[in-house]
Amino acid sequence: MNLHKLIFTQNACYKAGRTIAPKGIMVHSTGANNPNLKRYVGPDDGLLGKNQYNNHWNQDKPDGRQVCVHGFIGKLADGSIATYQTLPWNWRGWHGGSGTKGSVNDTHISFEICEDGLTDAxxxxxxxxxxxxxxxxxxxxxxxxxxADGVIIGHYEGYKPGIASNHADPGHWFPKHGKSMDTFRADVSKLLTANEADQPTTPTSSNEETIWNFLSGKGLNAYAVAGVMGNLYAESALKPANLQNSYEKSLGYTDDSYTAAVDNGSYTNFVKDSVGYGLAQWTFWSRKQALLDFARAAGKSIGDLNTQLDFLWKELQEYTAVFATLKAATSVKQASDAILTGYEKPADQSDAVKTKRAGYGQGYYDKYAEADVPTPVPTKSVDQLANEVIRGDWGNGADRKNRLTAAGYDYAEVQARVNEILSGKTSTSTAVTYTVVKGDTLWGIAAKKLGSGARYPEIKSLNGLSSDIIYAGQKLKLPAK
Known part of the structure; x- marks a missing residue:
């Protein structure tokens, strides 16, 4: 699966912020002869291509409708097939309508497959x-x-049990190619069983957290870090002293004895023995020479984890195309494939190997990526900050400016309010405060308290918020109705 993420933050469905406990998946197809993802997913992220009409669904009411799904499958600009996640999986989508027994929107994740002319096999x-x-x-x-009954259904299958509107998709398309929702469900079950039997579980290593934190600390996003780590696990199981297993017997060394022999100089053929070693299984003589020189210059063992990480980072930056892909990665697989084909370059670069390594990487992503999501910082109001400044809590002059800026506040706005207070001016109105509860969104608060969700930017502005992130217990000032 070639999974990317571009959440529709401008769609009214996302702004509503309602969540579900997913009980199933509804499959849709778009009903239009346009297989290109850029028609529905935007803005262009460098892979989608530019939508000249700007009629994608990442806007308040696309095509004037209240509609939003969790994902799309179709063509990227280069013609390859990809999936784009467009809502958090546990967000309530607007995709299936409702019937006499309720709405599938309350229970099912949804995705659209971009249709073409329906004849291209x-x-x-x-x-x-x-x-x-x-x-x-x-x-x-x-x-x-x-x-299980009702878990994976096509849109057309949701109408009869009374949980969806009366649509035909994808039942009008699948049979043209000898498929149906029954074969689809069977194929999903078959793949799920095969994955559970054949694919490794999330790899574990005492070094994994150190490696994740090192690469994250260098500024790589979670997709890139996971893609790198999946490859390193495939190469060495994240063991910096790993000696290529197939050579242990012929050389007469274990991981530890080989490392010790290189360190103490009793083994002198490290550079030219053509044996893979370390996290990335460095094999070619010039790369092994560079690693050896790097470790000796640092006064460290050739098998030292932090030394190898420093060397890895230095080397990655020299692979400019790979490094550029990592810096802009929008999926684990994209990053993993770049490392596999552009940096590690093993003899076997087949689709099976790509899938396996990306699978390792996805395991690390699922385990650690949440830690990359910044914890929302309590945001003080401009008035509160101004009064703290007057009390002297934030220092004076350049020190005050630096401290406020470092804390994420707008120094000019705060200082302007300080000047107003000191000159005897007061706020034009007394703002009502609201305490955020779990599940709230700015859009939802604006709709509930101000009569229109579209007024949420006023709440952001009044409270000096730089993003849409809010947290339970946070107190927000609300503008007058």
Whole structure:
């Protein structure tokens, strides 16, 4: 699966901020002859391509409708097939309508497959496979049985039980290529079973957290870090003293004895022995020479973890195309494939190897990526900060400016309010305060308290917020109605 993420933060559905406990997955297809993701997903992230009409769904009411799904499957600008996640999986989407027994929106994750002219067998096979992989991933994530009644359904299957509007998709498309929702569910179950049997669980290593924190600290996003680590695990199981297993017997060394022999100089053929060693299994003579020189210059063992990480980072920056991909990575697989084909370059770079390494990386992403999400910092109001400044809590002159700026506040705005207070001016109105509760969004608060969710920017401005992130217990000032 070629999974990317571009959340529709401008769509009214996202702004509503309602969540669900996913009980199933609804499969949609777009009903229009346009297989390009850029028609629905935007703005362009460098992979999608530019939508000249700007009619993608990342806007308040796309095409004037209240509609939003959790993901799309279709073509990138280069013609390859990808999945884009467009809502958090546990967000309530606007995709299936409702019926006499309720709404599928309250229970099911949803995605759209971008239709073409419905006759291209190669395109259908590619998006069908991508959809199977997405559903297997979601079934594993939410512990769903793909064969259970009502778990994976097409939009057309939701109408009869009274939980969705009367649509035909994707029932009008699948049979043209010998498929149905029954074969789809069976294929998802088959893949899920195969994955559980064949694919390794999330790899574990005492070094993994150190490596994750090191690479994250260098500014790589979670996709890039996970992609690198999945490859390193495949190469060495994240063991910096790892000697290529197939050579242990012929050389007569273990990992530790080989490392010690190189360190003390009793083994002198480290550079030219063509044996993989270390986190990245450095093998070519010039790279091993560079690693050896780097370790000796640092006064460290050739098998020292931190030394190898420093060397790895130095070397990665020299692989400019790979490094650029890592810096802009929007999926684990994108980063993993870049490391595999552009940095590690093993003899076997098959799709199976790509999938396996990306799978290792996804395991690390699922385990650690949440730690990369910044914890929202309590944001004080401008008035509160101004009064603290007057009390002397933030120092004076340049020190005050530096401290306020470092804390994420707008120094000019705070200082202007300080001047107003000292000159005897008061606020034009007394703001009402609201305490955020779990599940609140700025859009939802504005809709509830101000009569229109579209007024949420006023709340942001009044409270000096630089993002839409709020947290339970936070006190917000509200503008007058």
């Amino acid at each position: 190669d395109y259908f096979a590619a998006v069908y496979k991508e959809a199977i992989e997405l559903c297997a991933y979601l079934c594993k994530e939410y512990k769903l049985d793909p064969l």
